[in-house]
Amino acid sequence: MSLLVRNGTLVTMDAQRRVLEADLLVEGGRIQRVGKRLKAPPGTPVLDASGQVVLPGFIHGHLHACQTLFRNRADGLQLLDWLKQRIWPFEAAHDARSLRASADLTFAELIRSGSTAALDMGTVHHTDEVFASARDAGFRLTGGKAMMDAGVGVPAGLREATRRSLDESVALIDRWHGTGGGRLRYAFAPRFVLSCTDDLLSEVVRLTHARGVRIHTHASENPSECAVVRERTGRDNVDHFHKLGLTGPHATFAHCVWLSRKEQRILRETGTVVCHCPSSNLKLASGIARVPELMDAGVHVCLGADGAPCNNNLDMFMEMRLAALLHKPRVGPLAMPPVRVLEMATLEGARALGLQDELGSLEVGKRADLCTVSLAGLHATPNGEDVMGAVVHAAQSSDVRHVVIDGRVVMQDRQLLTLDEQEVRARADAEIRKLLRRLESPRRKTA
Numbered sequence: 001m002s003l004l005v006r007n008g009t010l011v012t013m014d015a016q017r018r019v020l021e022a023d024l025l026v027e028g029g030r031i032q033r034v035g036k037r038l039k040a041p042p043g044t045p046v047l048d049a050s051g052q053v054v055l056p057g058f059i060h061g062h063l064h065a066c067q068t069l070f071r072n073r074a075d076g077l078q079l080l081d082w083l084k085q086r087i088w089p090f091e092a093a094h095d096a097r098s099l100r101a102s103a104d105l106t107f108a109e110l111i112r113s114g115s116t117a118a119l120d121m122g123t124v125h126h127t128d129e130v131f132a133s134a135r136d137a138g139f140r141l142t143g144g145k146a147m148m149d150a151g152v153g154v155p156a157g158l159r160e161a162t163r164r165s166l167d168e169s170v171a172l173i174d175r176w177h178g179t180g181g182g183r184l185r186y187a188f189a190p191r192f193v194l195s196c197t198d199d200l201l202s203e204v205v206r207l208t209h210a211r212g213v214r215i216h217t218h219a220s221e222n223p224s225e226c227a228v229v230r231e232r233t234g235r236d237n238v239d240h241f242h243k244l245g246l247t248g249p250h251a252t253f254a255h256c257v258w259l260s261r262k263e264q265r266i267l268r269e270t271g272t273v274v275c276h277c278p279s280s281n282l283k284l285a286s287g288i289a290r291v292p293e294l295m296d297a298g299v300h301v302c303l304g305a306d307g308a309p310c311n312n313n314l315d316m317f318m319e320m321r322l323a324a325l326l327h328k329p330r331v332g333p334l335a336m337p338p339v340r341v342l343e344m345a346t347l348e349g350a351r352a353l354g355l356q357d358e359l360g361s362l363e364v365g366k367r368a369d370l371c372t373v374s375l376a377g378l379h380a381t382p383n384g385e386d387v388m389g390a391v392v393h394a395a396q397s398s399d400v401r402h403v404v405i406d407g408r409v410v411m412q413d414r415q416l417l418t419l420d421e422q423e424v425r426a427r428a429d430a431e432i433r434k435l436l437r438r439l440e441s442p443r444r445k446t447a
Helices: 065-070 079-092 096-112 127-137 162-176 198-211 223-233 237-244 261-270 278-283 291-296 316-326 338-345 347-352 387-393 421-446
Strands: 002-011 019-027 030-035 046-048 052-056 058-063 115-121 140-144 184-190 214-219 251-255 273-276 301-303 370-374 400-405 408-412
Touching: 002 370, 002 387, 002 400, 052 387, 058 251, 058 273, 058 301, 058 347, 065 079, 065 096, 065 127, 065 421, 079 223, 079 421, 096 115, 096 127, 096 400, 096 408, 096 421, 115 214, 115 347, 115 370, 115 400, 127 140, 127 162, 127 184, 140 214, 162 184, 162 198, 184 198, 198 214, 198 237, 214 237, 223 237, 237 251, 237 261, 261 291, 273 347, 278 316, 291 301, 301 316, 301 338, 301 347, 316 338, 316 387, 338 347, 338 387
Parallel strands: 002 046, 002 052, 058 115, 115 140, 140 184, 184 214, 214 251, 251 273, 273 301
Antiparallel strands: 002 019, 019 030, 052 370, 370 400, 400 408
């Protein structure tokens, strides 16, 4: 399969961070050539990017596709109450149909906003539906079932036996890892320290190395969570994970808002990737991660939207703008230049998936995951000479025109080609009504 992207302004994110007026030729899902007035084989489809910026597809380093169906239903709570009162009961009420509807809604929204890949944590059950949804949408997903064999306030529908949690995770690896032409990959997803026994976490470490997959978890998101972790383990989150062997370049930790100096050093020395989720951390009043300091110290930091109920959207443009602005009052106006923010949304996102050699830049040999963005809107006019600044500070998700994943056009001229947007919305509305009835039914029985 070939494709020619013509007449774009390419933000390559290569080693020199070059911005080029050029064409881009795709063959077999990979970028074959970048240059002016490229010629393609006869019959090659052409995407006209005239007047548009061509970017590597955005990559979310932390996501919960299972929660998108709960959007706008979990406001005004801090993390532990948010989980116990809203999110865990909602997740326990999922069936296969509602989870598929939630995942379809997720990938439709992500593609329309220029995202081409994500690292996802599912709920405990029905994880096959998330992978099947990503497969059918043509999306690039690294994901796994949430693992929860402990925890106060965990509903019976989510609480697992340790062995069963591990066995189901391994079975999912066997079914999905490396499928979809390599687009679908697995990551063990122990939810966080408070929902996992040390026995489970230790076995996850062993299986991670044995099976060659990643680890994806939460760490040090909220002060109350951190206090409970210290009370239970005698250590801070990252220190506890490190003692059990979870840290390393194969691991991505979401949030990391409340870190000790020792934990910062552990993250740097082990190469563990951190995912900054500014919207989520603000909405749940968790705090503001010290991202510029972490990056200056050599910690790899990517960006993610987290879940729709703590955001309430999955828009990388929003996360980029917040990441660019949030830290300036404390660190200074030069702390987060546009190029650094774009690195977080592309190159560091690829690292969070363990695919830094395959994704994150528009370079010959890399997978052809990209989006095009128009800067012709009133909100971006005039856009000046700083293209990266215009993308980070002025552009919006509605400015995305085309999206390509693995060389396949999945959105053209704002029209989704692998998902029926109207059907996705209708099924999401229908399934959340059914889920709410399931959630209410046990309450009536015990009233």
